[in-house]
Amino acid sequence: MSENKVIDESKQGEALMVEQPQNSNGKKLFLESYGCAMNFSDSEIVASILKDKGFSTTQDFFEADVIFVNTCAIREGAEQRVRQRLNEYKKAKKTNPDLIVGVLGCMAERLKSKFLEEEKLVDIVVGPDAYRSLPELIETAETGQKAVNVLLSKEETYADIAPVRLGSNGVSAFISITRGCDNMCSFCVVPFTRGRERSREPETIVQEAKDLFEQGYREVTLLGQNVDSYLWTGGGLKKENPTKEELEHATTFAQLLEKVALVHPDLRVRFSTSHPKDMTDDVLYMIAKHENICNYIHLPVQSGNSRILEMMNRGYTREWYMSRIDSIRKIIPDCAISMDIITGFCSETEEEHQDTLSLMEYVKYDFGYMFAYSERPKTLAERKYKDDVPAEVKSRRLAEIVDLQLKHSALRTKEGLGKVHRVLVEGVSKKSKEQLFGRNSQSLVVVFPKENYKPGDYVNVLAESCTGATLIGKVVK
Numbered sequence: 001m002s003e004n005k006v007i008d009e010s011k012q013g014e015a016l017m018v019e020q021p022q023n024s025n026g027k028k029l030f031l032e033s034y035g036c037a038m039n040f041s042d043s044e045i046v047a048s049i050l051k052d053k054g055f056s057t058t059q060d061f062f063e064a065d066v067i068f069v070n071t072c073a074i075r076e077g078a079e080q081r082v083r084q085r086l087n088e089y090k091k092a093k094k095t096n097p098d099l100i101v102g103v104l105g106c107m108a109e110r111l112k113s114k115f116l117e118e119e120k121l122v123d124i125v126v127g128p129d130a131y132r133s134l135p136e137l138i139e140t141a142e143t144g145q146k147a148v149n150v151l152l153s154k155e156e157t158y159a160d161i162a163p164v165r166l167g168s169n170g171v172s173a174f175i176s177i178t179r180g181c182d183n184m185c186s187f188c189v190v191p192f193t194r195g196r197e198r199s200r201e202p203e204t205i206v207q208e209a210k211d212l213f214e215q216g217y218r219e220v221t222l223l224g225q226n227v228d229s230y231l232w233t234g235g236g237l238k239k240e241n242p243t244k245e246e247l248e249h250a251t252t253f254a255q256l257l258e259k260v261a262l263v264h265p266d267l268r269v270r271f272s273t274s275h276p277k278d279m280t281d282d283v284l285y286m287i288a289k290h291e292n293i294c295n296y297i298h299l300p301v302q303s304g305n306s307r308i309l310e311m312m313n314r315g316y317t318r319e320w321y322m323s324r325i326d327s328i329r330k331i332i333p334d335c336a337i338s339m340d341i342i343t344g345f346c347s348e349t350e351e352e353h354q355d356t357l358s359l360m361e362y363v364k365y366d367f368g369y370m371f372a373y374s375e376r377p378k379t380l381a382e383r384k385y386k387d388d389v390p391a392e393v394k395s396r397r398l399a400e401i402v403d404l405q406l407k408h409s410a411l412r413t414k415e416g417l418g419k420v421h422r423v424l425v426e427g428v429s430k431k432s433k434e435q436l437f438g439r440n441s442q443s444l445v446v447v448f449p450k451e452n453y454k455p456g457d458y459v460n461v462l463a464e465s466c467t468g469a470t471l472i473g474k475v476v477k
């Protein structure tokens, strides 16, 4: 999952608020998250665990007894951002020497106790599978000792913890369905920071979706590093060789999608992230079958060249990827498709970069998340290949890719003109209080006059004009 996808960029690092607990312990928590949607979803688990212990939240870190920052390690830049933030917390520690600072998430898992040496201010280091131990870790830190728990688990899915919905618009929520990743893409640090892939019991997922619907939510996004490899066979960890009987009673991702779609026709279902090597036609037919499963697939390609894809250990070729695109177009004709692309991976030539551009021309993606390759310690690529594409070449190639994507996004947006879109209203438009915004099934933002509509309503909007990535229109009955 990309650092800035699904999550609105403005939410990165925003303090997350929880309603006050009944059993208050008088202590205040300042909690902020960086990185992918999974991190934001994890913070909702963390908030739930600490709310149970009586913590209330604050938006002012000078007021906090405990500061937690949920971190991302996907690229060097993401880590630098966290370090800058830690520097700012130093000011709060000066005014409150008892303040406890904890780092959570992928960067904590990557650096482990080294974090304590590198950043003297940090008291607690906790990996993504160890959040249940947070109350004890806080107790330890309160005695003046440092506390670390970076154990990775093969079972933990936090399935029984009801997340506290943070920074929510009351309309859309995340539900995590798998944790970890078994793929070992050579550039990626996630398998090291989030451990083995585990699927969560389907009934707990469906129950969470039902609860959300009853609370007024109208959209859920099922989250996993590779949702297509979701498989429940009575246990979370994937069996090497499941028996025929186990497979007959298993729940696949396509089946899970259907179970969630059946919760209510007015509950929209989205999911992220799909993996081209694992996305089956079953999933596509399921999307086509249910109106409330959104016609939008985030299908990271990373590169349009088969040699680079092989070095990246992605498990597919350019041709395979194109055939997946062809299947999507055939089975779900109005499906929006988005991608992640890494530019300037080890030894990438100019021709290979051109292959990425030509693949983009083939697909004409609706949206894209594009990054310059950033070497990560301990990954396969760091051990095997040289990060030899000069920084200025990486940024020039990135700029070419971004430019082309902007063109394609504008083109796709224009295709929506003159059509009626079923829009789920999310809130008031940033530009005008008189306007509301929401998304269509393809995840495109649509803006229209407010009238008496409110977040959570479905409206049909005729698109009359557009900007680069937004449709503007009026409600038609």
Ligand code: 5AD
Residues within 6 Å of the ligand: 001, 002, 003, 074, 075, 187, 188, 189, 300, 302, 340, 341, 342, 371, 372, 373, 374, 375, 376
């Ligand atoms: N450098 C640059 N981008 C990366 N991503 C993952 N690892 C790296 C890296 N080392 C990108 C991929 C992935 C997304 C979540 O982040 O495109 O799909």
Ligand code: SF4
Residues within 6 Å of the ligand: 001, 181, 182, 183, 184, 185, 188, 189, 190, 191, 225, 226, 275
């Ligand atoms: Fe990283 Fe690849 Fe797993 Fe995505 S599928 S988290 S890119 S290893």
